[in-house]
Amino acid sequence: MVGIQSAAQVQSWLVSGRILFLLIHFLGIGCFFYIVARRMAPLVRGERDFRFDQPWARLRQVLKFWLGQWKQPRYRFAGTLHILIFAGFILLAMRAFSTLIAGVSENFVMPGLPGRAGPVYDLITDYAASIVLICMVIAVIRRLVFQPARYAVPAKYGKAHTADAIFLLSLIALLMIADSLFAAARAASRAQAGQSFATLATYSLPWILRNAVASLPLPALGMILFGAYLAHELGFYFLLCYRPFGIQFHVETSLFNIYFAKLDREILKPVRYGVNDEHLDQLTFFGVKKFEDFTWKQMLDFYSCADCGRCSDNCPANAVGRPLSPRFLTIKARDYSFRHYPVFGRAQNGSALIGSEGSGGIYSEDEIWSCTTCGACEQECPLLVEYIDKIVDLRRGMVDDGNVPQSLQKPLKAMESRGNPYGKMEKKKADWANAKEFQKSCPVRIAGANNLANQGADTLYFVDSITSYDDRMQSIGRATAKILHHIGDNFCILGAAEKDSGHEARRFGEETLFMALRDHNVAAIQASGVQRIVTADPHAYNALKRDYKDIPPVEHISQVIARAVTAGTIKFNPLENLDSVYTYHDPCYLGRHNQIYEEPRAVLDAIPGLKRVEMARSRDRSFCCGGGGLMLFYEPKEDQRMGVKRVQMAAEAGANVMVTACPFCMVNVEDAIKVAGLEGQMTAVDLAELVDKQIARECPESQGEPPSDAVECVTVSLRRL
């Protein structure tokens, strides 16, 4: 080649460019693989995790969430920035590769880019590099000037991550500049030497730089060429090897993290993969106590966190000042693994994860008990990091150690002896149905009574503990029963044979108790011979749908009502009070966990005269009311109640009636209305209660007179299962 030498041909200190860059390649790649191998060390020691099934479904997941960046737009501005940067990186991948090779073999042409494709690709990547650079500048400005709240690091978690972020953003920017400068110098020098040169995309960074250096003499261009190339090489390999030391590791691990992400989020991780229920006795312990008890995928999650803070930004526990921040749950674990499995140095075995800093712990007990398992964090995370399984696993470990707060021990013990967390007697489980006026108009049949397995009913109404025993929530039970009765649904209840669904027992780490409750209920349900199950309790719904097996399909009452409204079997009287403004609060276990958003809304919209507004946080961004089941017993350290924040959101949306479809939401919301001082300005009503009140009835059930074909009331003589 005439003119300046290519980078490969440069001679410097007796070493040719070719040799130098080859050396850098080997060193760089070698280092990278060494570092990655060291990073894999804890994963190899982690518990097993079955993630190699269903490759097509997993590939679809990769297409949607990795390539398609599906979750990014949830934060409009940052999401757009990231999509541009990600697209830039993908596009620049091949260009980077060919640039690297150019240092060794100057005539290298990328295979797969023959003929015209090559130059077109170059034009596209010219713009890509420019856009990435602009995005870096914007990102730095965001970090330094606008300082989005979710990036902030509370003092207890250490110092801010800003410096590291700026450093990385700057490095990438420099890389873009070096690459563009190299391309610019090469094009300029070839032009001067009269050779053919690639056209640079107009107004792109390489184009700008080429114009800037075009008039320099050849030797100077040669130096710039070599310098830019060296900078690019070093920058590239430095970044490559630096990334596994921090949050930028997500660049490499994100693909794998999303490929291996859980396909069915709603199925809780078993105590140990590969160990089925009958063999659980053989395990020496349950749960996660030390770092190595995590599965390799859980550890990969720690590596893949990009520290974006979206999870904590949506976490209700974090919002009310509880000691839980999902982001730092992950970052602390990642730092722990970096400390105990360093790239340079010897691996040290783990101490207990939960405990004081002095004893080597990284989590506090309150931190782990604070989670309501609402799923907002998992909903947001662009990298599909899984949180609920980890919390449940850590709780399993604490339960195994007997380390359970006193406030939770009582309800757990009560569930064990009485089958409900309140310690109430089994024989009173169906008392809610015995309210005098109600009983006359809507007799409720109990499976097993009078030796009739299901009393001729196809449907089981699974009431669950709070609706059965709590004075206030019993009205939800009665409303639900009346609705089913109205649409002609032949239903029965299990009565004293029904134990708590065990939904929270499981999520609070008491797996054995959960299994006992589940097995009991499954047997009772099967013995009743019903064909379908209906419940008004989203926690029970979730348990029956996801945690239980071998039972008939289950629906939530809102789905039943919505269907009846469409079919015309339920018609509504218009609302009397037209001043009320309603808003629907999505319960976590109905909405986010089970995607039932529209049916309750459709029901409300079918009520004539009902004015409905949406809160800013709705559907999958709904804000947890405070949690259900055992969470009602736990005494968290918090600045404020979640429910109070939620009713304030309703007030801000302009509503004065909150509609919920979950008895636990009702408890928390009604309580919060009082605590927030909004009594008289805000009321709460359950969906079933509202529907029951507004149903247009021909026969006067609601006045308590029995319809002529009323079934005889069944006494509580239950067949023990």
Add this chain to the structure above:
Amino acid sequence: MEILVCIRRVPDTSENEIQLNRAGNDIERDELVYSINEPDNYAVEEALQMVARVGGTVTVATVGAEDDEEVLRREMAMGATHGVLITDPAFSGSDGKGIATILKGLVEKGRYDLILTGVQAEDGGAQVGGMLAALLDYPFASLVNSIEVLDGRKLKISREIEGGNKEMSEIDLPCVLSIQTGINEPRYVGMRGIRQVASIPIPTFGAADLGLGASVVGENAAKVKRVDYFVPTLGKGATILQGTRDENIDKVLELVAAKGGLK
């Protein structure tokens, strides 16, 4: 340190409604849920914590019948090393002194540095610990709410007295202590733990094993016997206000003001 904790299985007050039965002479025992007497659970937890600090074993023992094994197992699931069931038809009807005599028989079969009981059982008289100590001629302290192990076979203990004050004493081993609730935060015993101890054999001791004759235990030896249960006919009691909530509130304020309660 070898610690013996004497425990008892009682109807759980938070999970039962204690009511008279139809005949009116006993509490309704159908469908009662039983568990370990709450102060006894605190005593076992305290023993476990002491042994974790200074080494040794914890033995839990109860005087009863086969049904009572479940509380022994629960405390073993909690961490107690040994469980002992003391059972014999001859023991039934024993009063507090009888029970204490039976426990003395057990103590003399072993070598215990410390004996703990709960301060009182739900259906008991806060007596067994003190009686056992007197029968053994060991020093005794009741209502203990903190224990510190000192060198030289001594403990520093605190007793709960009026006003929330603490009476600090030094006590020589071997001794008997009755433990008050709130001394610690007992650990949780999960269902899994209980399952794991479900088949561990629990040794039993009868009257002959402990060398106890009919003159000191059982109904005939008892000087104190419960005759019946009853619910007293409500005497004067409170005047229950019967109005609506607003009416009641007004009445309350009227009365409070009259008594000089509103400044």
Add this chain to the structure above:
Amino acid sequence: MARIFCYLAHKGGSLDDTALELAAAARKLDPKAAPTAILTGWGANLDAACNAASSAYAETWKIASEALAYPNAELIRKALVKVLPSGGIVLVAHEHFGIDLAPGLSIKMNSAFVSDVLDVTQVENAAVTVIRQEFGGQVSTHVRCDISSGAAVTIRPGAFQGTEGPAHAGVVIDKSAEVGALTTGRRYLETIAAEAGDVDITKYNVLVSVGRGIQAKDNVSIAQELADAMGAAVSCSRPVVDAKWMEKSRQVGSSGKTVKPKVYLACGISGAFQHLAGIKGSPFLIAINKNAKAPIFQVADVGIVDDILEFLPELTNKVREMRSVAAK
């Protein structure tokens, strides 16, 4: 019937309130005989207490020993065993000292033992029938006690009316010499006073007291708001302290503070005697409880069966209304 002795607690030279109650209990056991008081202690305080006792008891036995300056039940038991005749009946108040002393005493005296007695229903020559409670006061029992070789009995404070019986110009007999040297395996060190909290509930005329019925730490503010409106303080029962919803300094009861307010609102308190033992001076007691069968309704002056979580806020509103009207 055997001779009846009443062990009297005293402090700072004055007799405990239970002194007269024990005399009343003794009279119920044996209306004909006069019980003998027994006091132990040291110095001027003991002398003063014995003098006070001698106006209610025909005979008072004084046991003075420096070792007994602080009432160590272990030592006192040994002293009593040396001094008391066999077959006697010993009454002592059922509180922390009585619980410590009496069971062991019954063994050493080879007599029967029955604790926390509320009443005596039947007296025979060799046996008495008394009333006790079980399950936190939810049920009562009749208990028959063979007193043929004596008995040690603890009496529930407040169960018997400590009205003055026949006045006595009683004698005080010094039994100190019979006691001899006293040693024990339990040595008293010191008393650590409870931490003074932010609020001294003993100084308030009106107390809004909460029990388990308040259900959660966050709900305590409901009581606080009422207390603020009324110029009162919030106190509580033991379960509330155990659950860490309030500080120990707010606890009313036998192991908490003793209060003497004019008005006492018992909100969501069941009425266990250990709590009531802390309330002296017969205040006007208003009980609010969801459970119509709560024992508190037995001892309250006025009762309301309602949910405190709803009742109290409305009461607070009314008080505030009244105040703002009065202010105009």
